[in-house]
Amino acid sequence: MAYKLGIIGAGKIGEAIVQGVLAKGLASRKEIILSVRSEKHRAELESRMGIRTVQDNRILVAESENILIAVKPKMIEGILAETADLFGPGRLIVSTAAGVPLEFIESRLPPGTPVIRSMPNMAVAIGQGMTALSPGKAVKTQALEWVASIFRACGRAIILEEEHMDAVTGLSGSGPAYVYIIIESLADGGVKLGLPRDIATELAAQTVLGAASNVLITGEHPAKLKDQVTTPAGVTIDGLLELEAGGLRVTLIKAVVKAAERSRQLMHKGK
Numbered sequence: 001m002a003y004k005l006g007i008i009g010a011g012k013i014g015e016a017i018v019q020g021v022l023a024k025g026l027a028s029r030k031e032i033i034l035s036v037r038s039e040k041h042r043a044e045l046e047s048r049m050g051i052r053t054v055q056d057n058r059i060l061v062a063e064s065e066n067i068l069i070a071v072k073p074k075m076i077e078g079i080l081a082e083t084a085d086l087f088g089p090g091r092l093i094v095s096t097a098a099g100v101p102l103e104f105i106e107s108r109l110p111p112g113t114p115v116i117r118s119m120p121n122m123a124v125a126i127g128q129g130m131t132a133l134s135p136g137k138a139v140k141t142q143a144l145e146w147v148a149s150i151f152r153a154c155g156r157a158i159i160l161e162e163e164h165m166d167a168v169t170g171l172s173g174s175g176p177a178y179v180y181i182i183i184e185s186l187a188d189g190g191v192k193l194g195l196p197r198d199i200a201t202e203l204a205a206q207t208v209l210g211a212a213s214n215v216l217i218t219g220e221h222p223a224k225l226k227d228q229v230t231t232p233a234g235v236t237i238d239g240l241l242e243l244e245a246g247g248l249r250v251t252l253i254k255a256v257v258k259a260a261e262r263s264r265q266l267m268h269k270g271k
Ligand SMILES: NC(=O)c1ccc[n+]([C@@H]2O[C@H](COP(=O)([O-])OP(=O)(O)OC[C@H]3O[C@@H](n4cnc5c(N)ncnc54)[C@H](OP(=O)(O)O)[C@@H]3O)[C@@H](O)[C@H]2O)c1
Pocket: 008, 009, 010, 011, 012, 013, 014, 035, 036, 037, 038, 039, 041, 042, 055, 057, 070, 071, 072, 073, 075, 079, 096, 097, 098, 119, 120, 121, 122, 173
């Protein structure tokens, strides 16, 4: 086959993954093929990326060894119907679509087609993504490891049972949006106290980055790290009291649960 990796739907997530793959040398520009829906996007992408880009998904699937499908969930069914006969045990397909179960994809492709369901987040675009991967029945260890290496080129990747994928979608898939609101609100607090907006935003963002890195690097429970920065009768405990009174904790828990519920319903609502 002419291409090592074909990406159906080179939009925000698809393009970010290509950048990670190129940066880590997992495939060269000549070993990748992309597809999008519109001619305008196709021409723009091909000239900007220097990667062959087509509108015909059948060409892409026929010529690619591994296929990543990164279109909106409602587009998946039509694309599988259009290309199903080209799949089989020798062609791996990885889906990034929120809420689309492995069984939905497997049942539309020839028996034995290896399928992996993934849930990345937008931070893959800057090499700081968080991706969960669930392999279907026909996926071999070596193929799963290769796909994991692609997502590790764009941040962190874990392998997880599919039953957890809606929870992952509600947490790390949607999570960047929650954290942007937290950063914006912390910065608003600084602005309220007279800090210039740009400085307040830098203080807030670096604080979130530092705290997140500390959790990952030390492996400590966040509650223990919180205790370490909370001096008895000090300043921070007063701030924490306000957070508890405002229900931040419960609100974040509910946000994750609600988004996971929505992920579970996506296929039924056809969005
Ligand atoms: N964005 C996120 O934070 C995020 C996080 C996790 C998972 N996901 C999942 O990743 C998938 C893609 O999301 P996205 O945000 O990257 O969407 P996006 O930016 O809208 O990209 C989708 C791409 O699919 C292309 N497309 C549409 N129909 C097509 C077809 N029939 N054949 C080939 N290409 C086609 C579009 O082409 P045109 O540009 O020409 O229309 C577009 O470039 C979704 O299923 C989403 O659930 C997204």
